[in-house]
Amino acid sequence: MMNINDINKRIKQRPPFQMIEKVLEVTPGESAVGIKNVSINEPYFMGHFPGAPIMPGVLIIESCAQLSSFVFDTDAADPDAIYVLAKVDNFKFSKPVIPGDQLVITVTKNKVVGPFAILDAKVMVDNELRAKGTMTFTKADRKQIFGE
Numbered sequence: 001m002m003n004i005n006d007i008n009k010r011i012k013q014r015p016p017f018q019m020i021e022k023v024l025e026v027t028p029g030e031s032a033v034g035i036k037n038v039s040i041n042e043p044y045f046m047g048h049f050p051g052a053p054i055m056p057g058v059l060i061i062e063s064c065a066q067l068s069s070f071v072f073d074t075d076a077a078d079p080d081a082i083y084v085l086a087k088v089d090n091f092k093f094s095k096p097v098i099p100g101d102q103l104v105i106t107v108t109k110n111k112v113v114g115p116f117a118i119l120d121a122k123v124m125v126d127n128e129l130r131a132k133g134t135m136t137f138t139k140a141d142r143k144q145i146f147g148e
Contacts (some may be wrong), residue, residue: 001025011069012082016043019063020105026070031108034067040099055097060131061088064121068107068137072117080142086116091133101125110134 002010002023011020022035038055045053065085072083097103103123110118115138123131 011066013066017062018066019059020066023067023070024104029071029109031106032067032070033104033106034070036063036103036105038097038099038101038103042099045099053099055101057091057093057131060093060097060103060123061091061121061133061135063103064105064107064123064131064133065135065137067105068119068121068135071107071109071119072137072139082140082142082145083137084140085135086138087136089134089136091121091131093131095125095128095130097123097125097130101130103130107135115139 004021007018007020007023008014011018013019019036020034021037024033024035026032040053042055044056044059048054048056069083103125106122106124107119108121110120112118117137119135119137121131121133121135122129
């Protein structure tokens with residue numbers, strides 16, 4: 001299990017855009033399970049939607065994507081590696097996520113095709129499915145993207 005301090009050593013995102021707060025398990029190269037606690041203090045709730053706060057679906061997908069980095073970059077050995085989300089397929093949202101919910105996210109490697117890794121994601125709240133879908137990633141070199 002990884003707490004927020006352990007996660008900060010491994011994940012590239014930081015608040016207010018860091019979505020994963022606890023990692024319960026990782027099977028390197030295969031799967032990961034993590035937690036996202038949904039708080040009313042998150043800035044997007046001011047506008048999505050006033051009086052009826054719902055976590056945007058794109059941020060649920062981002063939470064799944066951030067957890068996926070633990071499947072790929074198992075030891076954070078390459079600081080120049082960035083795993084880029086290339087495609088999102090068939091994400092379905094069965095019930096809104098609201099403040100106070102705790103997302104239990106599971107990502108599992110489906111297959112690797114050339115430079116692309118395909119992962120399936122499942123998001124649960126209180127043992128109830130809230131979202132699921134598939135994401136495709138590719139590894140990019142930070143220097144190629146930003147010219148550093």
